[in-house]
Amino acid sequence: MKSRQLLALVLFAAAIAFLIWLPNQLNRHWMSVLIGTWILVYLAYTWNIVGGFLGQLSLAHSAFWAIGAYSYVLLSSKLDVSTAAGLAAGVAISSAYAGLTAFISYRFDIRGHYFALLTLAFSEIPAKLVYNINFLGASAGLHITTPSLAPQTYYYIALAMVLGMMGITFLLAHSRIGIRWIALRDNEQAAEAVGINPSAQKTIALILSAALTALGGALHGEYLHLARPEITFDPRPLILVIVAVFIGGRGTVLGPLLGVVFLRALEVLSSALPVPPGRLDSMLVLVESGAGILLVLWFARGRTSGSLLDFLLRILRLQIQKKLAS
Amino acid sequence: MVLFQSVVSGVLSGGVYALLGLGFALTLGSLGFVNFAHGSFIVMGMYLAYSGSQWLGLSPILLAPAVTMVLFVFAALAYPVIVAPTLRKGHELQIVVTLLLMNFLTALYEVIYLTDFHAPDGQQKTWLIHIGDSVLAIESAKLISFVVVIAVTTALHLFLQHSPFGKFIRACTSNPVGAQVVGLDVRRISWAVFLLGSGCAGLAGALLMSYSVVEPYLGLDLTVVAFLVSVMSGMALRSIVYSGIMFGVIESVAGTLVSESFARVAVFLIFILVLVLRADNSPFRSLLGGLRRSRRGNDTAAAAGDGVKS
Numbered sequence: 001m002k003s004r005q006l007l008a009l010v011l012f013a014a015a016i017a018f019l020i021w022l023p024n025q026l027n028r029h030w031m032s033v034l035i036g037t038w039i040l041v042y043l044a045y046t047w048n049i050v051g052g053f054l055g056q057l058s059l060a061h062s063a064f065w066a067i068g069a070y071s072y073v074l075l076s077s078k079l080d081v082s083t084a085a086g087l088a089a090g091v092a093i094s095s096a097y098a099g100l101t102a103f104i105s106y107r108f109d110i111r112g113h114y115f116a117l118l119t120l121a122f123s124e125i126p127a128k129l130v131y132n133i134n135f136l137g138a139s140a141g142l143h144i145t146t147p148s149l150a151p152q153t154y155y156y157i158a159l160a161m162v163l164g165m166m167g168i169t170f171l172l173a174h175s176r177i178g179i180r181w182i183a184l185r186d187n188e189q190a191a192e193a194v195g196i197n198p199s200a201q202k203t204i205a206l207i208l209s210a211a212l213t214a215l216g217g218a219l220h221g222e223y224l225h226l227a228r229p230e231i232t233f234d235p236r237p238l239i240l241v242i243v244a245v246f247i248g249g250r251g252t253v254l255g256p257l258l259g260v261v262f263l264r265a266l267e268v269l270s271s272a273l274p275v276p277p278g279r280l281d282s283m284l285v286l287v288e289s290g291a292g293i294l295l296v297l298w299f300a301r302g303r304t305s306g307s308l309l310d311f312l313l314r315i316l317r318l319q320i321q322k323k324l325a326s
Numbered sequence: 327m328v329l330f331q332s333v334v335s336g337v338l339s340g341g342v343y344a345l346l347g348l349g350f351a352l353t354l355g356s357l358g359f360v361n362f363a364h365g366s367f368i369v370m371g372m373y374l375a376y377s378g379s380q381w382l383g384l385s386p387i388l389l390a391p392a393v394t395m396v397l398f399v400f401a402a403l404a405y406p407v408i409v410a411p412t413l414r415k416g417h418e419l420q421i422v423v424t425l426l427l428m429n430f431l432t433a434l435y436e437v438i439y440l441t442d443f444h445a446p447d448g449q450q451k452t453w454l455i456h457i458g459d460s461v462l463a464i465e466s467a468k469l470i471s472f473v474v475v476i477a478v479t480t481a482l483h484l485f486l487q488h489s490p491f492g493k494f495i496r497a498c499t500s501n502p503v504g505a506q507v508v509g510l511d512v513r514r515i516s517w518a519v520f521l522l523g524s525g526c527a528g529l530a531g532a533l534l535m536s537y538s539v540v541e542p543y544l545g546l547d548l549t550v551v552a553f554l555v556s557v558m559s560g561m562a563l564r565s566i567v568y569s570g571i572m573f574g575v576i577e578s579v580a581g582t583l584v585s586e587s588f589a590r591v592a593v594f595l596i597f598i599l600v601l602v603l604r605a606d607n608s609p610f611r612s613l614l615g616g617l618r619r620s621r622r623g624n625d626t627a628a629a630a631g632d633g634v635k636s
Contacts, residue, residue, distance in 0.1 A: 057418055108602050112417045113360040117553050118601055121594040124550070128590045235546065239425050246422050282436035289430040293423055297411050300419050 016163070023155045031151040035223060037264045038158035042216045044241045044248075044256035045165035049209040051242060052251035053178055054202055055185035059238065060101050060119035063126050064210040066232045067094040068217025070136060073227040077144045090214040097122075098210030099203070106199035127233035141228030148225050158219060162257075165212065170253050181205060182251055236285065243292045247299065249309035258308045266291055327460045328582060334462060336578030337571050341472035342533050344570025346548060347555025348479060349526030351566060354556060356499040356519045359409055360417055362424040365548030366431040367524050371397060371531020372540040373435060376444050379535075386446060387470055390532035397528025401521045409520055410513075428545050435542035445539045471533040478529065479567055482522075486563065495519055547590075554597045557604065 023031060043065065050056045071090035075081045101122045104110070110118050131139050172178035180201055183191040188198055221227050240263060241256075248259025270287040271280065299306040346368060353359045361367075374393045375386035382389070408427055412420045451466040486492035497505040498515050506512050534540075551573070558569035576596060581589035 055418060057421055104598065104602060110601055113354075113421060114557075114601055116360075116362075116417075116421050117550070118598060120546075120550065121597045125591055125594045128587060128594070131587055132585070236429060239429055243422060243426055246419075278440070279437050282433045285429060285433035286437060289426045289433065293408070293426045293430065296419070296423055296426065297407075300415055301411065 019159055020156075023152045028151065031155060033264070033268065035151065035154050035158055037260065038155070038162050039216065039220055039223065040237060040241055040244075040264070041162050041257055041260045042158065042165055042219070043213065043237065044244050044260050045162070045169055046209050046212040046216060047238070047241055048169065048245050048251065048256045049172065049212070050202075050205050052245050052255070053172065053181035053185065054205050055250070056202060056206070057116045057242070058101075058119045058206065058209075059116055059235070060098070060122040061209070061213050062233055062235050062238045063123040064094045064098060064213040065217035065220070065238070066126065066130075066227070067097060068214030069221035069227045069232045070130070070142070070217075071214070072218035073142045073144055073221040074136065076146075076222075077142055087215060087218050090218050091211045094210045094214035094217075095207050098207045102199075102203040102206045106202055123233075123235065127229060130229050130233070137227075139229060141226055141232070144222070144225040148223075154219075154223050158223075161216065161219060166253060166257070168212075169256075173251070173253055177201075177204075178251075185251070240288065240292075243289075243296065247292070247295050247308050249307035252307075252309055255307060255309045258312070262308060263288055263292065329579065331462060332578045332582035333575055334464065335468065336575035338464070338468040338472045338574070339578065340571030340574025341475035341567070342530055342570075343551055343555050343574050344479060344567045345475045345526055345530040345533070346552040347559065347566050347570055348482070348563065349523040349530065350549075350552035351556035351559065351563065352519055352526065353523040356495060357409070357413065357516050359413060359520070360420045360424065361523070362421060362549055363427040363431060363545070364523075364527055364552050365550070366428045366545035367397065367400075367527035368531040368534070368548045368552075369435060369540065369542070369545050370400070370431065371528035372535040372544075373439060373444075373531075374528070375532040375535040376446070376540060379447060385467075386532050386535040387467065387474070390474070390529055393532040394525045394528045397524045397531075398521050401524030402517075404524075405517055405520050409516075413516065428549070432542050432545055439542065441542060443539045443541050446536055450537060465537055467537040471536060474529075474533060476567070478526075479563075483563055491518070547593075550593065550597065554593065554600065557597075558600050560604070 022034070026034070043061070047058070047061050050058050050061075068087075068090035071093055072083075072086040075086035075089055076083060101119060105115055105118055130136050136142060172181075180191070180196050183194075184196060184198055184201060192198055217232070221232070224231070241260065244259030244263050245256050246259070247262065248257065249255025267284050267288055270284055273283060273287075275283045299308075299311075346364075349367075350361065350364050353361050353364070371393050374396055375389050378384065378389040378392065379386050404427075408423060412423055446467075453464045453466060453469075455462040455464065486496060494505070494510050494515050495518070497508075497510060498512055498519075502512055505515075555566065555570050555573055558573065559565040573593075573596070577589050577593060580592040584592075
């Protein structure tokens, strides 16, 4: 057991060293692909807190994301306050909004698909409202006027944030609170019977997740140097991330990373397809969601749902057994 | 008078909203299947009607039966892939898969039609009715759609209440296990219900196309409208026309009194309000009656609750 942990640690360190070395070898296009991937991985980890550990299918995260982005861009472009203030405002507003969402859903015990639809409403209300608010630039959005940083800087910031989220997820998975959440996900009544308060736990998780999501939104705003309704509030990245967590393994430390990297790899591969110009993006989504449907259904075919992580672990174990046998 | 005008046009568009909700309520109530792609099915109906009317030079309303047939075929193909494997696997899987299906269909529309708006051909006919010295305008396409919807929902209601097959469907809705015990083929009935629901979506799409514009991203909004109308009516087919009309009036009046874009926000605000009012432990529940949770959802607490009741 000890040696296996050591091996995992060495592999992890090697992977990080590789990722730190990587950006110097890549051109602009691949850098943007990688940065986009890290930002999605980050979102996958923050969604995983609510959707993976607790099984709460929240669609409000695109609003938490956008709140982070808008607060950051507004404060750093128009009002010219420090970066920290922009981040803090995003986190505070997003947490408060998550608190409101949680209060309404859990006070009135709205669950299942009603919860998904309620959170969708909570994400769509600000998305539609922002078009009417001139202060936030209405449909044109907001731009940051200062020149953007070097792509390498964004890469390292995004990488550091992803590693931080992995650390938080690891701590959660190995602490009482994370175990409580998984218990709630698997059997709420049983969990309640041993003294776990479902609404309190779910509220804490949603607020924590929203605060972290807002930080990711701020990074996205800084990277693109703008916040615009149809980009910042776009629900499609969130759907992609939800699917990635489902495919990769819910409530696990490596699952979200695996899922997003897998879907992004698929996207990169399918960008080589011969497609009429101007339709490439739609074609990528088409391939991605088609493959996503088949994969999710494939993993869900048994009595218990599998994941990419389980699949890889099983292969790894088989290989080790083969080595030992020979 | 402006207000009266907006109430009338709200009532007329409410008919189609009722049809959106009807298809959604059929699949949710009877199969326990949450179809987030329902709105995209409607958009498919709209695009089919649009292309058909471009190609044949007919009005979208005349093409409605053909569009409905195409949607039947599409649903028959989609059922074994999307619905059957997820039926008794809980709401999370259904939501993820149907959200993906929505993404898939939206991307498909983008590839075929690009992201442009498409409007129905020709000048919209409008009848003017003079009342005293003010004028009431009624769009003919909306009026025809309303009449068609009332006819279809009435026929569907009679079918479900009186025909043997309708009784089978209602039996499966109220108690799937019991229906299986007395020898009904629940799987085939689920299949038929999904086809019926998708057919409603196609018909609604063709009717919508006769007076409104279509773009690839309408799907999510239409799903929300469908869900809203069906939740407002408590999944009961009887009250779905009233809640569709109520919703149409609220949307239209909010649009007139405040602004068009506020009407979209109002839709979601009403939605939250309806969910809160209908929640099982809401203090206002006695006003409206609680949500009837889908019986086949694997939501443990809901399932346990149902077990206690029955």
